[in-house]
Amino acid sequence: MELIRGLHNLREKHRGCVATIGNFDSVHLGHVRVLEQVKAKARELGLPTTVIIFEPQPREFFGGESVPSRLTRFGEKVRLLRAQGIDRVLCLAFNAQLQKMTAAEFVENLLLKGLEVKHFVVGDDFRFGCDRAGDYQMLEAVGKQYGFSVVNTDTFTIAGERVSSTRVRKVLEQNDFDLAERLLGRRYRIAGRVMHGQKLGRQLGVPTANIRMHRFIAPLRGVYAVTMYREEQMLGQGVCNIGMRPTVNGTQPVLEVHLLDFDEDLYGQLLSVEFETFLRKEQKFDGLEQLRKQIFNDIEVAQTYFAQPK
Structure with missing residues (x-):
């Protein structure tokens, strides 16, 4: 697996892929479901898979008392993504420059010019760009205009509740390691x-x-x-x-x-x-x-x- 640090390190060989984006904190079973969709579409199109992550994670950048604990460090997250058979991980530095990037600039610089995404898989709550102005409907419209498809993943549940990093974090804070294992697919x-x-x-x-x-x-x-x-x-x-x-x-x-x-x-x-x-x-x-x-x-x-x- 190739780790690419920053938009400035994208090259011609990185263009044309099936991609997804998110924090992927813990790479829990909900994330695994998203990655399975990415890999299946990549096999169908004969393209490599790319996972886009942020470092620090956006809420860590904004700071304040609401910063949640972190489930996986950067290196461990990369190792978990490698274990899922992902071809490339693009790590974007979440800084003031990225924070100010509009949703339109995000699509143009990252998805179109940077990666030339052919298929984009996003989570059921994905928002992007300055003030979180970009959403699935915007991606769908841009995809129709520029020739890439977008799919919004279904909510993945265990025991009747959505599997999320927030839920995993709460379960661990309660020291329920058996339920955490069910959500993560591992201890x-x-x-x-x-x-x-x-x-x-x-x-x-x-x-x-x-x-x-x-x-x-x-x-x-x-x-x-x-x-x-x-x-x-x-x-x-x-x-x-x-x-x-x-x-x-x-x-x-x-x-x-x-x-x-x-x-x-x-x-x-x-x-x-x-x-x-x-x-x-x-x-x-x-x-x-x-x-x-x-x-x-x-x-x-x-x-x-x-x-x-x-």
């Missing part, structure tokens, strides 16, 4: 590289692998029983804390995992953490000794959980 994971931390876990007798969070705002907070993977190889099971580490006056969110019966240098490696069950909320303790006792208690609870037949 929920957070991926990232292992970074050097303060080595506090090692001092307490529970060494941890710290996953770099950077600007990633996860939908989870607390302590969990998890399974850790390197690519698709299971490294082990353990206990994960996602939070601010209030006992040591942390200022940035950290994801740290203690693997049970594991002793290997993981620094710099790209790993993913799969969430099995919620253990407890993050809390502030009166000193490191109290924290250490709670961590060992968490480990015992996790060991009991993993020992149960699934």
Whole structure:
């Protein structure tokens, strides 16, 4: 799969495709349904598939208190799209310039000149251009004028409700990992590289692998029983804390995992953490000794959980 960063990197070879557009945060089963439509039409027309995404996501650009947590980081999203068999991902930088682009300019610069789209698949709530002025009816009219077809996908539901990133986020915030799996088609994971931390876990007798969070705002907070993977190889099971580490006056969110019966240098490696069950909320303790006792208690609870037949 080819990753294209920005309109300015589009070339002649990228013109003529079946495309779709959106945030694709989590690449849930609703997204998969859209991608299946794209791939089917691409096979029919003998054209490559192109998925258009944004970085940052539009609501992250506008900021404010309403910015939702993010389900997948950019790199993980790209890997998930690659796994779906997509030929190209075009990532547009969502900035002030793109924000000001009118719907007509968006169609001309991206769909007509940039990609020469032959078939365009959009979600059931897709809006585009400055002030979200563009909609499906506009795309349909432009398509008839310039010779490309447009289809509006049907709402995809599970358990009577629409599958959306918002719903997945809400389910994860409620720590319902079984329902999240039904919506995603897989267990929920957070991926990232292992970074050097303060080595506090090692001092307490529970060494941890710290996953770099950077600007990633996860939908989870607390302590969990998890399974850790390197690519698709299971490294082990353990206990994960996602939070601010209030006992040591942390200022940035950290994801740290203690693997049970594991002793290997993981620094710099790209790993993913799969969430099995919620253990407890993050809390502030009166000193490191109290924290250490709670961590060992968490480990015992996790060991009991993993020992149960699934």
